[in-house]
Amino acid sequence: MEAAFKAINDATRREILQFLIQGPQNAGQIAKQFDMTKPSISHHLDLLKQAQLIDAVKKGQFIHYSLNKKGFESIHQWFQGFAQHFEFPKPKIRL
Amino acid sequence: MEAAFKAINDATRREILQFLIQGPQNAGQIAKQFDMTKPSISHHLDLLKQAQLIDAVKKGQFIHYSLNKKGFESIHQWFQGFAQHFEFPKPKIRL
């Protein structure tokens, strides 16, 4: 949980997560989205992985990164403790 | 939003928020909960206030701090973008 809060406290890492909503991407494709060197992106990916916000799967010489539910769940759980005290708007229908 | 992510990326500040679930507390009462000096707590309170996660109301020589919905909403909004991709467990009945 500690790791997840740390991971999302950075604009670049949050943008990486946003980008991965589109689906899995390899490190090079991710790096291309940002005006930053590959080693820097690599480091961000490492922190996101530590936080279990993303998964990494090696496919040949590429590494495919994708969103991982676990990290988001840990944030969700923390948040729920407060949500109960505030009553956030709920969708009209349950999906 | 930036400020909210920054604010919750610290164990002490998250504990302050937890403590405030019980209800409003003044700075001294909050500081008593932690093995840390009052100026340090004061600084944490300032960051939480900047993030609109807490409100501060001066009552005489005391300042009463309480949870503020706004900051939590900004985190909630960000989170919702991902929640849709994962389907988090929902309560059985709508309250």
Added chain:
DNA sequence: AATTTAATTAGATATTCGCCTAATTATTTA
């Protein structure tokens, strides 16, 4: 008015963070 109490602001310091360049590892292709 002087003292006490609650809290913040100011300034210093050690640690962590984000970024870079250079070097390394691992895989594919010529």
Added chain:
DNA sequence: TAAATAATTAGGCGAATATCTAATTAAATT
């Protein structure tokens, strides 16, 4: 097997962060 490609690891540096002590502000009490 040598060269090229994908990605990481290593090392260094300036900026940001968390903490402390000392000083300041503001309100209440004596």
